[in-house]
Amino acid sequence: MDTSALTAAYADYLSLAEAGGFGEPEPGEWTAAEQIAHVALADASIAAVALAVASGQRPVYDNRASLDHWNLHRLIDEVGGRRFRSAGRPRRAGPPDQPDGAFGGEPPQ
Template structure:
């Protein structure tokens, strides 16, 4: 698989995460650390699915643990501050991209039973190719969380 778009999305995400003036979400949503923990969790789950496909097992993808506040707090607690989360997010993204780079066309085409939630809303409950799971990160998931981080910056001139 070509991970050029995914790597680019992660660079933008990590740049946004490193902004020094990120505050709290106006709508009571996730703060920057929670966004980072969520992306770390999704990346690890996606890498596990990809390795499962390569190993011949029949993995599933379910993002509910990646949304769970207890899990996000656990991930945050395992890293020394925002810098530690960013460093781990960079490493995890590189691992995922390296795995995806090595997928054969056959492995990328494997259908993975997938269950995706966004907040309390069901987004997807059907098999998706491994390639589409990875492409979804590049096209929607990572850019969406990049925007979420950018929205945490204070507005100027108000």
């Protein structure tokens, strides 16, 4: 399967996320960090379902976790202040004292 178009789209998306400079959202709209967290959580959920299907299970997909305000901010807080790598994919979101992760801001010193 050729995934080059998807890979290129993710690279573009992550480059925009890394560049930052987003203004405040309109009332009731998500911030850039919330949107990035939503995509990350949705991707993780989709990958989990794909893995379950590949292992012979019959999973269901439920995207409520990627829409939940508390869960979005849990992820943002977990990786806050760390940047996406420009290599086109986020690095592992480890503990706050490790310089991996995403969602804008300056990398830890």
